[in-house]
Amino acid sequence: MAELYELTAADLAAKIASREVSAREVTEAFLARITVAEPSVHAFLTVTPELARAQADAIDTRLAAGESLGPLAGVPVALKDNLCTAGIETTCASQILRGFVPPYSATVAEKLQDSGVVLLGKTNLDEFAMGSSTENSGFFTTGNPWNPDRVPGGSSGGSAAAVAAGEAPLSLGSDTGGSIRQPAAFCGLVGIKPTYGRVSRYGLVAFASSLDQIGPFAHTVEDAALLLTAISGHDERDSTSVPRPVPDYVQALTGHVEGLRIGIPAEYFAEGISPEVRAAVMSAVGVLRGLGAVVDEVSLPYTDYALAAYYIVAPAEASSNLARYDGVRYGMRTARSSNHIELFERTREEGFGAEVKQRILTGTYALSHGYYDAFYLKAQKVRTLLQRDFAAAFERFDLLVTPTTPTTAFGIGEKSNDPLAMKLSDICTIPANMAGIPALSQCCGFDTDGLPVGMQLMGPAFSEETLLRAAHAYEAATDWHMRRPNL
Amino acid sequence: MALTPEDVRSVGSLARLALTDNETERFTHHLNGLLEQFARLQELDTEGVPPTSHAVPVAAALREDLVRPSLPREAVIAMGPQVDEDLGGFIVPQVLGE
Numbered sequence: 001m002a003e004l005y006e007l008t009a010a011d012l013a014a015k016i017a018s019r020e021v022s023a024r025e026v027t028e029a030f031l032a033r034i035t036v037a038e039p040s041v042h043a044f045l046t047v048t049p050e051l052a053r054a055q056a057d058a059i060d061t062r063l064a065a066g067e068s069l070g071p072l073a074g075v076p077v078a079l080k081d082n083l084c085t086a087g088i089e090t091t092c093a094s095q096i097l098r099g100f101v102p103p104y105s106a107t108v109a110e111k112l113q114d115s116g117v118v119l120l121g122k123t124n125l126d127e128f129a130m131g132s133s134t135e136n137s138g139f140f141t142t143g144n145p146w147n148p149d150r151v152p153g154g155s156s157g158g159s160a161a162a163v164a165a166g167e168a169p170l171s172l173g174s175d176t177g178g179s180i181r182q183p184a185a186f187c188g189l190v191g192i193k194p195t196y197g198r199v200s201r202y203g204l205v206a207f208a209s210s211l212d213q214i215g216p217f218a219h220t221v222e223d224a225a226l227l228l229t230a231i232s233g234h235d236e237r238d239s240t241s242v243p244r245p246v247p248d249y250v251q252a253l254t255g256h257v258e259g260l261r262i263g264i265p266a267e268y269f270a271e272g273i274s275p276e277v278r279a280a281v282m283s284a285v286g287v288l289r290g291l292g293a294v295v296d297e298v299s300l301p302y303t304d305y306a307l308a309a310y311y312i313v314a315p316a317e318a319s320s321n322l323a324r325y326d327g328v329r330y331g332m333r334t335a336r337s338s339n340h341i342e343l344f345e346r347t348r349e350e351g352f353g354a355e356v357k358q359r360i361l362t363g364t365y366a367l368s369h370g371y372y373d374a375f376y377l378k379a380q381k382v383r384t385l386l387q388r389d390f391a392a393a394f395e396r397f398d399l400l401v402t403p404t405t406p407t408t409a410f411g412i413g414e415k416s417n418d419p420l421a422m423k424l425s426d427i428c429t430i431p432a433n434m435a436g437i438p439a440l441s442q443c444c445g446f447d448t449d450g451l452p453v454g455m456q457l458m459g460p461a462f463s464e465e466t467l468l469r470a471a472h473a474y475e476a477a478t479d480w481h482m483r484r485p486n487l
Numbered sequence: 488m489a490l491t492p493e494d495v496r497s498v499g500s501l502a503r504l505a506l507t508d509n510e511t512e513r514f515t516h517h518l519n520g521l522l523e524q525f526a527r528l529q530e531l532d533t534e535g536v537p538p539t540s541h542a543v544p545v546a547a548a549l550r551e552d553l554v555r556p557s558l559p560r561e562a563v564i565a566m567g568p569q570v571d572e573d574l575g576g577f578i579v580p581q582v583l584g585e
Contacts, residue, residue, distance in 0.1 A: 100566055101565075101566060103558050103562040103563065103565065103566075104558065195543060196542045196543045197543045197545060210539075210541075210542060211542075236548075236550055239545075239548035240541070240545060240548075242543060242545060302531075305527065305528060305531060307524070308524045308525055308527050308528050309528060311521060311524065311525070312525060312528075319502060323502075323503075326503070327568060328567070328568075328577050328579055329563075329566070329567055329577060330566040330567060330568075331566075331568065332568060333568035333569060337580060338580070339580050339581075340579055340580045340581075340582050341503070342505075343579070343580055344503040345500075345503050345504060345505040346505050348502075348503060348504045348505070349504060349505040349506070349507075352504070354510070354513075357504060357506070357510065357514070358514055358517055358518075360502050360504060361495065361498050361499060361502060361504070361514055361518065362518060362521060364498050364501050364502040365490075365498045365518065368498065368501060374529075375525060377538055378528050378529070378533060379528065380538030380539045380540075381533035381536045381537070381538050381539075382528055382531060382533065383538070383539040383542075384536050384537055384538065384539045385531065385533070385536060387539065387542070419517060420520055420521075420524075434539075434542070435542060436541075436542025436543045461543050
C-alpha cells in the first residue's frame with residue numbers, strides 16, 4: 001500500500017473525511033517525510049510543526065463532533081515565503097527581511113485556513129521571486145527531487161520541490177513571468193498561473209504588481225483544481241481582483257475534449273527549444289488529437305518581443321515596489337550610517353542580493369527622466385500587441401499548447417553566472433503574464449536523463465475550466481503523473 | 488548609447504542603493520546587455536497603439552468611504568529595527584538641523 005505522503009490531496013481528503021485516517025496522522029506523515037527529504041531537497045525556509053499539529057487536531061475534533069467540512073479539510077499545504085502569514089516569519093528569501101513576522105495574513109492564507117487546510121511551512125524562492133532556479137535565494141539553493149544536482153526551477157522552486165518530494169501534497173507559489181509553471185515543468189507537477197485578477201494578491205509581497213498572480217502546485221489536475229477553487233475570488237483588499245463568481249473547478253473535469261480547438265504556435269517551437277522537449281510536447285498534442293481535439297498551427301508574431309518588454313515592465317514595477325525596504329519600518333538596518341541617506345543606501349546595499357539590485361537599477365533607469373517613453377511606455381505598447389496576438393489566436397482556438405520551458409531542469413551553477421541565459425528559460429511563459437491570460441503546465445514525459453518535461457496550455461482570460469478539462473483528459477490518458485522521484 | 492560606470496552609480500543613487508566598485512562594473516556590463524535587447528523594441532511600429540494599463544479589463548474599484556479598524560500601533564512598530572515603544576514610533580537618524 002502507498003504511504004500517506006504519496007497520496008493525492010483528493011485521496012487524503014476523502015480518507016480524512018471518512019475518518020479512515022485522522023488529519024493528525026496525515027500531518028505526522030508529511031512532517032516525517034520532511035525530516036527525511038530536507039537534507040537533500042532544502043525546500044523549506046520555515047517548518048511549522050506545532051501549528052500544523054494544532055490545526056490537524058482541531059480538524060479531527062470538528063470531524064469527531066460530526067461537522068461536515070470542506071473538500072480540503074485536514075490536507076497539508078506549503079506556502080511560498082512571499083505570502084504573508086500572521087505570526088510566522090516571512091522573508092521572501094531575502095536577508096533584508098530576515099526575522100520579519102507579518103502582523104496579518106495574505107487573503108489566500110486566510111482562505112486556506114478557513115478551508116481547514118493544515119500549514120506545514122514556508123518554502124524557498126529566488127529572492128523577492130526574481131529568478132528561475134532558487135539560486136538567488138538569500139539563504140540556500142533548493143535541489144530538484146528528480147536529481148539534486150539540478151535546479152528545481154524558480155522562483156517558486158521550494159514550493160515545487162516540496163510537492164515533488166512528497167513533503168507536502170499541495171503548495172502555493174506566485175508567477176510573474178513563469179515562476180509557477182517553470183518549476184512545475186522542472187519538477188514534473190501541475191502548476192497554474194490563473195488569469196490576472198482571479199486570485200487576490202493581498203498579502204503577496206509585491207514584485208511586479210501588473211503581472212503577479214498566486215497559483216497552485218499539485219501532482220494531479222484534480223488536486224490543482226481543488227486548490228484553485230479554494231483560493232480564487234474577489235477581495236476588496238485587492239482592487240485588481242475581479243468580481244466574478246468562482247466555479248467549482250473540479251466540476252470542469254469531464255474527461256471530454258472532443259471538438260476542442262487546439263492551436264500550436266510556431267514561435268514557441270523555434271530555435272532554442274531542445275529536440276527532446278519538442279518531441280514530448282508534440283507527442284502529447286498527438287494524444288489530445290487522439291481524444292478528439294482538433295489541432296492546427298497558428299502564428300503569434302510578436303512573441304519574439306515579449307522577453308525584452310517583460311524585462312522593462314517587471315523591473316520598473318519592482319524598483320518602485322522595493323523602495324519600501326529602507327531599514328526604517330521592518331527588516332534589517334545597517335550599522336554603518338551617520339545620516340538618513342546612508343541609512344537607506346547601506347541598508348539596501350547590505351540587505352539585497354545581486355539579482356535584486358540589478359533589477360532595481362534596470363527599473364530605476366527605465367523610469368528615469370527622459371527614458372520613460374523609450375522604455376516603459378514602449379514596453380506597455382508592445383504588451384498591447386502581445387494581447388492582440390492572443391486575441392486573434394483565440395478567435396480560432398479554445399487553447400494553445402506549447403512547451404513550458406525550452407529545456408528540462410539545468411544544473412545548479414550552470415547558468416548562475418550568465419543572467420541572460422537564465423532569463424531565456426522563461427521565454428515560453430512570459431507572454432501569458434504580459435497578456436494576463438491563464439496558463440497551466442503539466443508533465444508530458446521524461447528526457448533521457450530522467451528529468452520531467454513540461455507542456456503549457458494557455459487560454460483566454462477566465463478559461464481556467466477549459467485548461468483544466470484538457471489537462472485532465474490528457475492526464476487520464478497517460479501515466480506520467482504517477483511517477484515519483486527516488487530520494 | 489552605452490552606459491558608463493558613472494551612469495550606473497548615479498542610477499544607484501536615484502534608487503538609494505550603494506554599490507561597490509565591483510558591483511558597479513558588473514551591473515554596467517549587464518545593463519548594457521539588456522539595453523541591446525531593449526533596442527529591438529524600437530523596430531516595432533507602435534504608432535497609435537495604446538499602452539496596456541490593465542491586462543484584464545476591470546471597472547473602477549470603488550468602495551464606501553467608511554472608517555474601519557486598522558492594525559494597532561504596537562503591532563505596526565513591532566517589526567521595526569529601532570523603535571521607541573513608549574512614544575510608539577520608529578527611530579531614524581536626525582533629518583532636520585544636521
